[in-house]
Amino acid sequence: MSPSGMGMVVPEETPVRRARRTGAKPLSEPQVSRLSLYRRQLQARPLASPATIHSHALAALCGTSAAHVRRDLMTIGFNGSPARGYDVEQLIGAIGRELDDPDGQRAALVGVGQLGRALLDYFTTRRPNLRVAAAFDVDPAKTGRVIHGCRVWPLDDLAEVVREQGITVGVLTVPAEAVQEVAERMVAAGVVGFLNFAPVPLRLPARTFVEEMDITTSMERVAYFARALVAGGRRKDEHRAG
Amino acid sequence: MSPSGMGMVVPEETPVRRARRTGAKPLSEPQVSRLSLYRRQLQARPLASPATIHSHALAALCGTSAAHVRRDLMTIGFNGSPARGYDVEQLIGAIGRELDDPDGQRAALVGVGQLGRALLDYFTTRRPNLRVAAAFDVDPAKTGRVIHGCRVWPLDDLAEVVREQGITVGVLTVPAEAVQEVAERMVAAGVVGFLNFAPVPLRLPARTFVEEMDITTSMERVAYFARALVAGGRRKDEHRAG
DNA sequence: ATAGCGCTGTGAACGAAATCACAGCGTTAC
DNA sequence: GTAACGCTGTGATTTCGTTCACAGCGCTAT
Ligand SMILES: NC(=O)c1ccc[n+]([C@@H]2O[C@H](COP(=O)([O-])OP(=O)(O)OC[C@H]3O[C@@H](n4cnc5c(N)ncnc54)[C@H](O)[C@@H]3O)[C@@H](O)[C@H]2O)c1
Ligand SMILES: NC(=O)c1ccc[n+]([C@@H]2O[C@H](COP(=O)([O-])OP(=O)(O)OC[C@H]3O[C@@H](n4cnc5c(N)ncnc54)[C@H](O)[C@@H]3O)[C@@H](O)[C@H]2O)c1
Numbered sequence: 194m195s196p197s198g199m200g201m202v203v204p205e206e207t208p209v210r211r212a213r214r215t216g217a218k219p220l221s222e223p224q225v226s227r228l229s230l231y232r233r234q235l236q237a238r239p240l241a242s243p244a245t246i247h248s249h250a251l252a253a254l255c256g257t258s259a260a261h262v263r264r265d266l267m268t269i270g271f272n273g274s275p276a277r278g279y280d281v282e283q284l285i286g287a288i289g290r291e292l293d294d295p296d297g298q299r300a301a302l303v304g305v306g307q308l309g310r311a312l313l314d315y316f317t318t319r320r321p322n323l324r325v326a327a328a329f330d331v332d333p334a335k336t337g338r339v340i341h342g343c344r345v346w347p348l349d350d351l352a353e354v355v356r357e358q359g360i361t362v363g364v365l366t367v368p369a370e371a372v373q374e375v376a377e378r379m380v381a382a383g384v385v386g387f388l389n390f391a392p393v394p395l396r397l398p399a400r401t402f403v404e405e406m407d408i409t410t411s412m413e414r415v416a417y418f419a420r421a422l423v424a425g426g427r428r429k430d431e432h433r434a435g
Numbered sequence: 436m437s438p439s440g441m442g443m444v445v446p447e448e449t450p451v452r453r454a455r456r457t458g459a460k461p462l463s464e465p466q467v468s469r470l471s472l473y474r475r476q477l478q479a480r481p482l483a484s485p486a487t488i489h490s491h492a493l494a495a496l497c498g499t500s501a502a503h504v505r506r507d508l509m510t511i512g513f514n515g516s517p518a519r520g521y522d523v524e525q526l527i528g529a530i531g532r533e534l535d536d537p538d539g540q541r542a543a544l545v546g547v548g549q550l551g552r553a554l555l556d557y558f559t560t561r562r563p564n565l566r567v568a569a570a571f572d573v574d575p576a577k578t579g580r581v582i583h584g585c586r587v588w589p590l591d592d593l594a595e596v597v598r599e600q601g602i603t604v605g606v607l608t609v610p611a612e613a614v615q616e617v618a619e620r621m622v623a624a625g626v627v628g629f630l631n632f633a634p635v636p637l638r639l640p641a642r643t644f645v646e647e648m649d650i651t652t653s654m655e656r657v658a659y660f661a662r663a664l665v666a667g668g669r670r671k672d673e674h675r676a677g
Numbered sequence: 678a679t680a681g682c683g684c685t686g687t688g689a690a691c692g693a694a695a696t697c698a699c700a701g702c703g704t705t706a707c
Numbered sequence: 708g709t710a711a712c713g714c715t716g717t718g719a720t721t722t723c724g725t726t727c728a729c730a731g732c733g734c735t736a737t
Contacts, residue, residue: 229651248684249684254636256637272686276734276735308553311553315550393476394498407468408554410471414467419604420603422642423603490714
């Protein structure tokens with residue numbers, strides 16, 4: 194409210210910054226998603242790119258608006274210069290400090306079927322700060338092996354391995370009938386976050402976070418809005434041409 | 436406002452119902468998602484289930500609130516009886532009338548790799564109203580075959596096949612470097628809705644709908660909120676125990 | 678120097694979606 | 708028959724995320 198003289202390069206106290214420094218983590222779900230994308234897009238830039246980037250350019254890379262970018266970076270207390278924009282290297286670091294666990298986080302994937310194998314491959318090509326440390330299956334034909342660098346354990350070893358490795362994240366690619374029970378066993382073993390690919394919503398106790406990857410619903414959504422576009426004069430999600 | 440005598444079983448005019456009847460389609464994105472899930476959960480019920488269901492029960496199946504369910508069903512103009520609840524069979528039909536194209540919709544999947552093959556398998560076990568009618572790949576080793584009941588064409592045939600089969604939905608499982616170009620070719624051929632599994636946001640012209648299935652971001656979201664749960668006294672997405 | 682431009686940081690306005698709250702009615706219990 | 712209950716349908720309210728708009732400042736051009 195009172196426009197006190199505020200430095201631009203040397204960060205001083207603003208309400209949001211104060212809130213952050215005092216320990217509160219006011220990151221909303223969409224903000225976390227966007228920050229994750231910002232970082233990935235920045236890291237994917239060609240090697241010979243400028244060392245700084247403007248909010249407009251980052252927004253274009255990520256399909257958002259410049260205001261959005263500025264608001265998000267403000268929220269994590271990162272600031273740039275009006276002239277040069279944001280320092281890319283530092284920004285990547287700042288997002289990491291926000292999203293990553295400094296000690297690393299480990300995930301377990303349960304259900305090494307078609308989708309599970311594809312995901313194992315996908316995740317092993319990712320950074321080590323958040324890696325799939327173990328996989329599980331009930332099928333004895335699948336256990337004991339190492340797939341895409343990840344050992345596949347019998348489901349019975351779940352609690353033991355999860356505890357030993359300090360696993361807190363679960364990726365569920367088991368058949369729909371099995372997913373509720375598997376998830377409950379994982380919660381009992383200490384897993385608190387889930388990425389669920391089975392097409393039924395999980396019902397888990399409080400103090401648990403579940404992300405439903407409902408591909409069927411996504412497909413029906415696309416079909417519905419595609420139809421709306423063809424039929425009426427209607428736009429739901431517009432993207433500008435590159 | 437004026438509580439005119441309204442029938443309960445025989446539906447009469449309410450503002451929302453009038454809006455719907457006059458052709459407007461005020462379904463929001465989250466509503467489409469929920470309706471898709473309602474239908475799937477209703478169809479997945481055991482055969483010997485009651486013919487009607489209350490909003491509370493359906494909400495429990497889907498992880499929402501009863502108010503949410505009632506509001507959604509009101510939006511599509513479907514009404515139940517205070518005593519019995521909603522007629523399941525009719526509700527399934529009503530949702531279908533809302534979400535499905537009566538003439539059916541066809542989708543094309545591009546990129547028959549690990550993920551693409553898993554998805555082909557998954558989608559062929561779904562209803563025929565929205566089916567993957569064709570797959571494409573650049574790799575000659577993959578084209579010409581029929582995988583999971585779906586013929587794999589060379590990418591060069593894309594425009595022709597899309598036009599012939601009236602395909603309006605695209606599923607993108609090609610490498611990140613290729614996805615923008617592939618999507619643009621599909622738009623040129625007449626595809627308007629996309630489900631994009633590549634980890635880069637698409638930039639497409641207006642009158643196009645894109646659903647980003649960003650698994651990396653979802654994973655980082657889960658990790659972040661899982662960590663928040665373990666660390667501070669914090670809950671982002673609570674689910675009650677079944 | 679100095680004028681002007683354009684970008685950041687951010688309060689404020691806006692909009693949409695979720696949630697609350699309750700009137701009205703069918704049903705069941707007695 | 709009558710009273711009490713519980714569910715639906717829906718206006719009203721709240722919550723939350725997005726977007727607007729602009730003050731302040733550094734850089735560049737002249
Ligand atoms: N295939 C896809 O593209 C796709 C897409 C969306 C959703 N899904 C969902 O993902 C899940 C897996 O799909 P899929 O195509 O990989 O199936 P799949 O049959 O190929 O794989 C399932 C795997 O889970 C294992 N399994 C079964 N019960 C188990 C249990 N109780 N504990 C541990 N492992 C168990 C099986 O041995 C098998 O290896 C399903 O729920 C499916 O609906 C799959
Ligand atoms: N594997 C996963 O679980 C997973 C998870 C999330 C996202 N993704 C993304 O999905 C995409 C595919 O992943 P994948 O693991 O199946 O990779 P993959 O290499 O197994 O498959 C890619 C397929 O695309 C084909 N292809 C390459 N260029 C093409 C082009 N221009 N046109 C048509 N086809 C082309 C290749 O021949 C190959 O068959 C990638 O963008 C990946 O980042 C994969």
